[in-house]
Amino acid sequence: MSQQLTPVRLPANQPRQFYRGGAAIAELRGLPATAEFGPEDWVGSTTTRFGQQAAGLSPLPDGGLLRDAVAADPAAWLGAEHVAEFGSDTALLVKLLDAGQRLPVHCHPSDAFARDHLDCRHGKTEAWIVVGTSGPNPTVHIGFREDVDPSVLDAWVTGQDRAAMLDSLNAIPVRAGDTVFIPAGLPHAIGAGVFIVELQQPTDFSVTLEWQGFLDDPQAWHLGMGQATALGCVDRSGWSAQRLTSLVRHTADRHDPVVQLLGDNEFFRADRLHADSPVELDPSFSVLVVLEGTGRLRTEHGGDAPLRRGDTFVLPHSAGAATVDGGAVAVRCRPPAPGGNG
Template sequence: MNPVLLPSNRPAERFYRGGARISAFRGEDAAEPREPEDWIGSTTTVNGEPELGLTTLPDGRVLRDAIVRDPVAWLGDEHVARWGADTRLLVKLLDAGQRLPVHAHPHDDFAATHLGRAHGKAEAWYILQGGTVHVGLRQDVEADDLATLVERQDATTLLGLLHEVEVAAGDVVWVPPGELHAIGAGVLLLELQQPEDLSILLEWGGFAIDGAAVGHLGLGFDLALAAVTTRARSASTLAALISTAPESGSAFPEAADEYFRLERIPLHGTATVDQGFSIVIVNEGEAEIGAQRLRSGSTLLVPHAAGALEATGAGELLVARPPAP
């Protein structure tokens, strides 16, 4: 099996604006006003949709189906022995054309118990173009007070509860399940996450979504907000979430390793992409991998059966992987 060059895969009519920065990064034509996400190598659907979000391979097969038919070739023996045909990974490019709402994602136990899902949604971001992010509470909040702010849709107070941090290209942000966060307008990032589309929205004014109806994932806000962390982040614990990635090697904090991994590979001549199911993103420059000539913005889906790959060129590769089995 050979690596597969993937075009962009952008679910249409998301609830927030964006997409132009993804088009520029990929060298593609301009996007529609609300195509702010590129779901790369996706076996995950948009919440409530039967197929939207899934990656279709160049030969017409749906990636999810192809993996189910031959999981060992795609994912490797050890991965399949532990998790079956579950890739354990969703990779996105995300362009915040407007500030995203304050929201959080449930953890595994909550998602299994109350939603019947195989995963919660931990996520981490590798910043491609910087700006402002809002992550973690600055002070403890009582659950009843948080519920009141949601009911009143007091967006100013909700946002003000969070740490506001400027991030630049090469920074990383680890967002554990339950952590309140919002991405500021103008930020372009690569997101690795558990393969679910589950968001608990605390605000929705100015967004193309009926947050009062769907923001609680069908559970009602009393229950949904129980999945949200209400304890503050000190300066020291916030530093464990937001940092600058090392110039090479593992990019994310160790706490993210149980969910997914991101490797940063500077390319100055020749480098090796280790064997394993992965998604390779050319962040800068140009590279040649196998028969594929890649430029900045290219994304390559790599099956386990492709083996270790030699990359040549000049630039930087970002290699997204599931957790180690």
């Protein structure tokens, strides 16, 4: 029989990356900015970095790993309906990502591509919740402006024509409160000074089209698939301004108790909570990131916990219904709804 579990406050978990960043994560958490190459904090992670055994996995206060705890009692952590569909797979990875420099142009495979070429049920659709910016022109780059011929893309990648790749993308200015949905295959790059809460499918599959100046191993960009196969996962279609409206939302001016941040989709769910009065939450495995203020998390079966800016929690399904109050502002991230209803 499954046990009733309590919410767990998680420490920072910043596996070393190839690009700079991390100061905004440290500031949010109230920690010294010591990890120059720690631009990603993997929160509630049961996922490892590509090709590694343990890097990326979230540790628990008792010294164990969240991955192992979930595997030992998936129903308690994830709920019976989730387990019936996904087994002990959380179907979610959440990160804090602070781009201290522009990221390279890259994209991620779809579920079908990952099944065929990477032996994995998940590709890597993702979404960005912008929670802070710095610098004069915080920008993200998403989707080719015009259709790109396969031979042109092949030439860009072979010659590492970095300017052509970046210039071919739509440049979108962003501010805190904006959200950007990134479907699998969409080429993209996050600009310097953009700080996000990122939801994604639980893999570390990146096809790094612009690898020069970023990756030490020039063969690592294609995940061992080879150039011809890897380029097959790229969405080469043109994304007009009108088409981009389906991906970008502006929510900074919304202060409802629960603000839905992403449109309906089959991959994950996210809400911003404004707990000036008690906000009720249904039972669910979820990751909570406290962005502002202080408050309290109260759960039906898992006890209470104080909240403060910079806290990150993983909430097990068996803790039951929950309430956030006291004025805190937080982002709640959840896996896809069982049945794929968004």
